[in-house]
Amino acid sequence: MKRIKHSFAMGVIYGLGISIFFSLISGTGHYYPLSPESTMGHWYLSHVNEAFTMLISVVIWGSIGILFDQVNRIFEETDWSITRMTVIHFVVSYVGFVPLAILAGWFPLQLGAFFTFTFIFVLIYIVIWVYHYKQSQKIVDEINQSITHQAD
Template identity: 40%
Template sequence: MLKKVLQRVGVGIVVGTFIGLMLSIHYSFNFAEGSYIPSTPAFIAHFPNELYALIASIGIWSAMGCVFSLSNLIYSETDWSILKMTSINFAVSYLSFLPLAILAGWTSWELGVLFDFTLTFSTIYIIIWLSSMLKAKKEIETLNRHLDHNK
C-alpha cells in the first residue's frame, strides 16, 4: 500500500505541476500583457519577486495534484457502493482542494465567490465522474463480450 501511495504522490506532483503551469501560461497570455506571471497579482504581491511566487505556486500545484491523485485511492475500497465512494471522494477532494485554491489566490472566503467556485468545482467533478463511469462501463462490456466469446 505504501508503494501505491508513493506512486500516487509522484504522479500527483508531476500532473499537478504540469496543469498549474499550463494554467499560468494561459492566464499570462490573457491577463499579463505578454509577461509571465505564475498566479494572480494578489498572490504574487505576497512575495518579493515573481521567482518566489513561482516556487510557491509549484508547491501549491504539486499539493493540488497529490490531493486528486491520493483521493482516487478511495475507489480502491471495493466493498463500498459507488455512491459512498463518490460522496467520500467528492468531500475529501473539495475540502482538501479549497484551502489550496484560496492559498493560490484562485478563490476567496467571500460567499458569492465561494459559491461560484463550488459550482465550478462540482460541474467539473461531475463531468469527470461521468466520463470515468462511461469508460468503466465500456470496459466492462468489452470484458463481458470477451468472456462470452470464450465460452
C-alpha cells in the same frame, strides 16, 4: 514515494500550464503564477518577491497533484458501493482542494467568487465522473460480452 513524486510533478505541470494560459488571456503581457486580483495574489505580490511567489505556487500546484492522486485511491476500496466511493471522493477532493485553491490565488476571498468556484468544481467533477463511468461501463460490457461468447 515514486507515485508521490510523479503526482507532484504532474500537479506542477498542470499548474504551470494553467497559469501560462490565464496570463496569456489576461492581456497584460505579464506572467503571473496566480491571479494578482485574488486575495492571496495581493498578499504574495506585496509581501514576498516574485521568485518566492513562484516557489509558493509550485509547491501548491504539486500539493494539488498529490491530493488528487491520493484521493483516487478511494476507488481502490472494492468493498464500498460506487455511490459511497463517489461521495467520499467528492467530499475529500473538495475539502482538500478549496484551501489549496485559495492559497494558489485562484479566486478572491469573496462569497460570490467562492460560489462560482464551487459551481465550476462541481460541474467539472460531474463531467469527469460521467466520462469515467461511461469508460468503465464500456469495459464491463466488453468483459461480459467476452464471457458470454466463451460460454457459448
